[in-house]
Amino acid sequence: MSTAPHILEIRAATVPDRLHDLSLQLPRGSLVGLVGPNGSGKSTLLQVAAGLLPAPGAVRWDGRAIDSIPMVERGRMTTWVPQEARFEFGFSVRSVVAQGRFAHGDDDHGVDEALGRLDLGGLATRPVNQLSGGERQRVLLARALATQAPLQLWDEPLAPLDVRHALDVLVLARELTRSRGATVVISLHDLRVAHCLDALVVLRGGRLRAAGRPGDVLTPELLLDVFGVKARTAPGLVLELP
Amino acid sequence: MSRAAARWALPAVCAVLAILVVAALAVGDLWLSPARIWAGLWRQDELAATILWHIRVPRLCVAMLVGAALGASGLIMQAYFRNSLASPGLLGVSSGGAAGAVVAIAAGWATVSFLLMPVAAIVGSFAATIAVILLARRGASTERLLLAGIALNALLGAVTSYVLTSSVLTYERNAQILFWLLGGLEDRTWEHVAMAAPIVLLAGVLWPLGRPMDLLSLGSQEAQSLGVDVVRLRRVLLGLATVLTALATSVAGTVGFVGLVVPHLLRLMFGPEHRRLVPLSLVGGAAFVLACDLIARSGGGLRLGIVTSLVGGPFFLWLLRRQV
Numbered sequence: 059m060s061t062a063p064h065i066l067e068i069r070a071a072t073v074p075d076r077l078h079d080l081s082l083q084l085p086r087g088s089l090v091g092l093v094g095p096n097g098s099g100k101s102t103l104l105q106v107a108a109g110l111l112p113a114p115g116a117v118r119w120d121g122r123a124i125d126s127i128p129m130v131e132r133g134r135m136t137t138w139v140p141q142e143a144r145f146e147f148g149f150s151v152r153s154v155v156a157q158g159r160f161a162h163g164d165d166d167h168g169v170d171e172a173l174g175r176l177d178l179g180g181l182a183t184r185p186v187n188q189l190s191g192g193e194r195q196r197v198l199l200a201r202a203l204a205t206q207a208p209l210q211l212w213d214e215p216l217a218p219l220d221v222r223h224a225l226d227v228l229v230l231a232r233e234l235t236r237s238r239g240a241t242v243v244i245s246l247h248d249l250r251v252a253h254c255l256d257a258l259v260v261l262r263g264g265r266l267r268a269a270g271r272p273g274d275v276l277t278p279e280l281l282l283d284v285f286g287v288k289a290r291t292a293p294g295l296v297l298e299l300p
Numbered sequence: 301m302s303r304a305a306a307r308w309a310l311p312a313v314c315a316v317l318a319i320l321v322v323a324a325l326a327v328g329d330l331w332l333s334p335a336r337i338w339a340g341l342w343r344q345d346e347l348a349a350t351i352l353w354h355i356r357v358p359r360l361c362v363a364m365l366v367g368a369a370l371g372a373s374g375l376i377m378q379a380y381f382r383n384s385l386a387s388p389g390l391l392g393v394s395s396g397g398a399a400g401a402v403v404a405i406a407a408g409w410a411t412v413s414f415l416l417m418p419v420a421a422i423v424g425s426f427a428a429t430i431a432v433i434l435l436a437r438r439g440a441s442t443e444r445l446l447l448a449g450i451a452l453n454a455l456l457g458a459v460t461s462y463v464l465t466s467s468v469l470t471y472e473r474n475a476q477i478l479f480w481l482l483g484g485l486e487d488r489t490w491e492h493v494a495m496a497a498p499i500v501l502l503a504g505v506l507w508p509l510g511r512p513m514d515l516l517s518l519g520s521q522e523a524q525s526l527g528v529d530v531v532r533l534r535r536v537l538l539g540l541a542t543v544l545t546a547l548a549t550s551v552a553g554t555v556g557f558v559g560l561v562v563p564h565l566l567r568l569m570f571g572p573e574h575r576r577l578v579p580l581s582l583v584g585g586a587a588f589v590l591a592c593d594l595i596a597r598s599g600g601g602l603r604l605g606i607v608t609s610l611v612g613g614p615f616f617l618w619l620l621r622r623q624v
Binding site: 147153 | 383
């Protein structure tokens with residue numbers, strides 16, 4: 059176990075036209091939300107953090123510069139879930155989830171558990187290219203879960219999910235931070251779930267606008283400035299898991 | 301698909317190949333019984349030995365190597381472009397190899413050394429591959445790939461036509477090029493077997509890449525995030541697909557649709573896992589070309605390229621219809 063204080067550290071990352079001089083540090087074991095208007099750089103930031111977009115020298119995992127980490131080891135340290143799941147070939151749901159164990163020598167460890175956790179037990183033998191959008195998203199999340207990586211980067215995982223499964227995924231993310239000490243970063247649009255998170259990172263125009271505890275960050279001034287909306291608290295429908 | 305069926309897939313395809321091998325050695329102007337084939341192979345039967353060692357065995361070897369190369373090349377391209385309609389023929393990589401080889405024949409290099417023709421084919425194929433990569437950089441949708449293939453096939457066809465119509469060539473050399481372009485296995489010698497032999501080596505390089513190909517075929521960024529060295533893998537795969545196609549083209553001319561039909565059929569029958577599909581495509585490709593060549597030989601005057609197109613064309617149309 060490494061003793062570096064931060065699981066993820068980004069220093070002055072720049073991606074032309076998309077991200078400008080962005081620095082960020084995330085501690086171990088926290089559930090972090092990434093918000094911002096469309097085109098503010100959320101997906102780009104997650105890809106940079108996952109080491110999928112070149113940003114030389116800018117990204118460190120667990121105190122190590124990722125350029126110095128061998129590819130297979132990278133697969134064990136961090137996993138990234140794309141915004142949209144597209145499958146050309148009809149792999150079975152189970153075999154896609156089992157791909158999460160590639161960096162562990164395809165040992166199949168925890169695959170069935172991940173399937174069960176994402177409510178995919180009944181779909182295990184179905185071809186992934188015949189699933190609905192929400193089901194495909196859950197397959198990718200199950201694959202990410204199977205990697206058991208301590209840094210999980212999920213790009214808008216809640217968007218295609220029904221309300222029940224969305225809450226379930228939030229609970230899952232929370233469990234990962236508590237029981238395994240993982241850090242889960244979720245980009246999202248629905249600010250109403252912000253209260254479940256440990257920290258919130260706000261982007262605007264490819265720059266870091268604010269970061270901190272959700273209650274401190276989501277002020278009416280910031281919402282008006284970043285999203286152009288007026289915020290007001292009113293009684294409304296509250297949905298929770300039974 | 302059940303696990304039992306998965307376990308029997310490769311032995312089953314190998315058995316089909318073995319039957320076709322015996323048939324390919326037996327069928328011809330002079331019909332040879334299995335006993336006579338055995339005697340001929342051990343040179344106990346003079347006539348059978350001559351027919352087998354000079355005509356049928358080299359032709360058999362070339363057919364199997366070409367089929368394995370094109371089957372594997374199609375499988376690689378489909379995984380690489382994440383599109384089950386990608387194949388060396390449709391993308392113009394075969395035409396690139398053909399154009400390179402035609403230039404080599406026309407310039408007379410092919411008579412200097414028999415190694416120059418595959419080299420020229422490899423250069424031509426790489427030119428086509430690089431063009432496809434540049435055109436498909438922004439996403440390899442079916443439309444984009446097929447349109448890029450149409451453009452490249454036309455362009456490289458023009459190169460071939462120019463060489464054919466330029467007045468420098470003798471009539472005989474022209475006829476030789478045309479005959480070769482149609483794709484066929486007539487008069488293959490041990491020299492051709494030697495030219496295609498590196499295919500075995502390349503198949504060995506491809507063999508262990510099935511598992512990372514699974515991950516790549518579902519998205520390159522996803523694969524990288526799961527621990528695949530995507531940059532290196534893509535480079536190796538593209539090199540393999542291109543050289544395999546070029547070698548096949550340089551010994552047998554343009555043999556269409558093998559790279560499309562074989563991986564596709566195998567995927568329909570045995571599922572999409574590349575760990576299984578890599579060996580299956582190699583063996584299945586060999587069996588498919590051997591079967592088509594048997595039809596061509598017994599069809600009197602038909603050539604291999606014609607038969608594979610007669611089988612592959614309708615199959616391709618059926619696939620397009622299924623995709624829509």
